[in-house]
Amino acid sequence: MTEGTHPLLGRLLRKLGASQAEVPSLEAWQGLLKLVGRTYQEADQDRYTLERSIEISSREMQGLYEALKRQSETELAAERQRVMQSLAILRATLEATVDGILVVDEKRRVVAANKRIGELLRIPEEVMETRDHHTIVEHASVRYPDPKAMIAESERLHASREILHDETTLKDGRTIDRYSAPVALLDGNIVGRVTFLRDISAERNAHAQLEHARIAAEAASQAKSNFLATMSHELRTPLNAVIGLSDLLLLQGGDPLSGKQREYLEGIVTSGRHLLSMVNDVLDLAKIEAGKQQLEIEPVGTQDAIEEAVHALRPIAASRGVALEAQVAPETPQVKADPIRLRQILYNLISNAVKFTNAAGFVRVSAAVDGRGVAIRVSDTGIGIAPDDVKRLFRAFEQVNLPSGDRPGGTGLGLALTKQLVDMHGGSIDVTSQLGHGTTFTVHLPVA
Ligand SMILES: Nc1ncnc2c1ncn2[C@@H]1O[C@H](COP(=O)(O)OP(=O)(O)OP(=O)(O)O)[C@@H](O)[C@H]1O
Ligand SMILES: [Mg+2]
Numbered sequence: 001m002t003e004g005t006h007p008l009l010g011r012l013l014r015k016l017g018a019s020q021a022e023v024p025s026l027e028a029w030q031g032l033l034k035l036v037g038r039t040y041q042e043a044d045q046d047r048y049t050l051e052r053s054i055e056i057s058s059r060e061m062q063g064l065y066e067a068l069k070r071q072s073e074t075e076l077a078a079e080r081q082r083v084m085q086s087l088a089i090l091r092a093t094l095e096a097t098v099d100g101i102l103v104v105d106e107k108r109r110v111v112a113a114n115k116r117i118g119e120l121l122r123i124p125e126e127v128m129e130t131r132d133h134h135t136i137v138e139h140a141s142v143r144y145p146d147p148k149a150m151i152a153e154s155e156r157l158h159a160s161r162e163i164l165h166d167e168t169t170l171k172d173g174r175t176i177d178r179y180s181a182p183v184a185l186l187d188g189n190i191v192g193r194v195t196f197l198r199d200i201s202a203e204r205n206a207h208a209q210l211e212h213a214r215i216a217a218e219a220a221s222q223a224k225s226n227f228l229a230t231m232s233h234e235l236r237t238p239l240n241a242v243i244g245l246s247d248l249l250l251l252q253g254g255d256p257l258s259g260k261q262r263e264y265l266e267g268i269v270t271s272g273r274h275l276l277s278m279v280n281d282v283l284d285l286a287k288i289e290a291g292k293q294q295l296e297i298e299p300v301g302t303q304d305a306i307e308e309a310v311h312a313l314r315p316i317a318a319s320r321g322v323a324l325e326a327q328v329a330p331e332t333p334q335v336k337a338d339p340i341r342l343r344q345i346l347y348n349l350i351s352n353a354v355k356f357t358n359a360a361g362f363v364r365v366s367a368a369v370d371g372r373g374v375a376i377r378v379s380d381t382g383i384g385i386a387p388d389d390v391k392r393l394f395r396a397f398e399q400v401n402l403p404s405g406d407r408p409g410g411t412g413l414g415l416a417l418t419k420q421l422v423d424m425h426g427g428s429i430d431v432t433s434q435l436g437h438g439t440t441f442t443v444h445l446p447v448a
Contacts, residue, residue, distance in 0.1 A: 105192040108133040225290035232283035243272040281413040295338040299448035309346035321359030334448035348414040357382030384435040394419040
């Protein structure tokens with residue numbers, strides 16, 4: 001056996017009894033060949049097994065790789081789908097708003113804009129498509145009264161963190177409302193600016209028209225008040241003469257007046273008085289509305305004022321079969337009022353109560369102090385007022401619906417005048433009523 005024999009071969013040779021010194025026998029050679037052959041066979045076997053397992057595992061690896069690839073692809077596609085959907089919604093929202101919207105980044109590139117903004121500022125689509133803010137602003141500026149100032153302001157705004165909300169009138173007369181604010185990311189980094197523009201011309205026009213109408217109505221109302229004031233004055237003078245002269249005739253009448261003549265004359269006096277009281281109401285209202293009515297405020301005894309009014313109206317109440325009483329404690333404080341106007345307020349309320357109460361009913365006038373001053377209450381057990389009519393009560397010339405055939409005289413001015421007078425005193429008037437059961441008017445006046 002020579003040097004360099006592979007140790008495995010050496011071992012085989014030793015197994016066969018061949019020593020390194022002698023040449024192996026033929027038998028030994030044959031045995032060796034057989035052994036070597038088997039070894040090759042075994043090696044073949046091992047290699048085959050190894051190759052098979054490598055093949056199997058590499059196929060599995062491939063499968064795994066494919067599966068992973070497929071999974072990440074579907075996930076990626078789903079994610080992509082979601083992002084696309086959000087973007088589509090955002091886009092549709094941008095288009096659906098009434099505002100023109102423009103979002104510009106720090107490099108003055110337009111990152112989002114809707115059609116409305118182009119329409120509002122009459123910017124051609126191809127200009128919008130440049131997505132260059134400077135170009136767009138330049139086109140828009142021609143719509144503004146001072147294009148240079150508009151461009152300069154846009155530059156200034158984009159360099160600032162200012163939030164701005166203002167209104168501009170364009171050359172063509174449209175009014176544009178603008179809201180402009182920096183766009184900040186969650187980390188506070190400013191990445192651009194968003195501007196919302198809205199055409200508010202319709203609102204502004206409506207407002208202007210309303211204001212115009214209000215001024216016109218006020219002027220008309222003032223003219224009406226002035227006219228009424230003059231008219232009433234003109235009416236009052238001859239009326240006073242008619243009444244005064246008729247009174248005189250009645251007083252001095254005697255012989256020349258027949259029964260009929262006296263009756264006619266009495267008719268003239270009654271109608272004249274009624275006419276005069278109406279003219280007085282109109283005059284008073286007109287004076288108040290024209291701002292020409294002045295009050296002479298002084299402390300007035302509440303009890304005295306009420307008792308005087310009740311006393312004066314008791315004959316009328318009695319003639320209608322209505323009981324009328326005052327219930328005021330003597331210690332009731334005085335009120336701050338113009339005595340003549342307070343009497344007018346009380347007469348109006350009490351005469352209404354009597355007028356709208358049927359026979360056997362009663363009217364009570366009372367007074368008490370509460371948190372809002374002295375409360376003077378006029379309560380009756382009369383016909384009452386429907387809830388719907390209550391809100392019309394204090395308007396001039398409004399007479400709420402009365403049962404047909406039962407329409408006591410009057411112009412519907414009493415309550416309007418009463419309310420104006422109470423307001424002028426810094427007081428208030430309220431009413432509670434139940435249809436068919438009665439009404440209570442409460443006047444609050446300041447304590448003297
Ligand atoms: N106490 C009351 N009970 C029921 N209805 C009332 C009462 N007071 C007022 N009204 C209703 O409110 C309307 C308006 O009252 P207002 O005093 O302003 O007018 P008027 O009494 O009809 O006329 P004028 O007072 O000018 O002579 C009355 O016509 C009546 O329908
Ligand atoms: Mg009245």
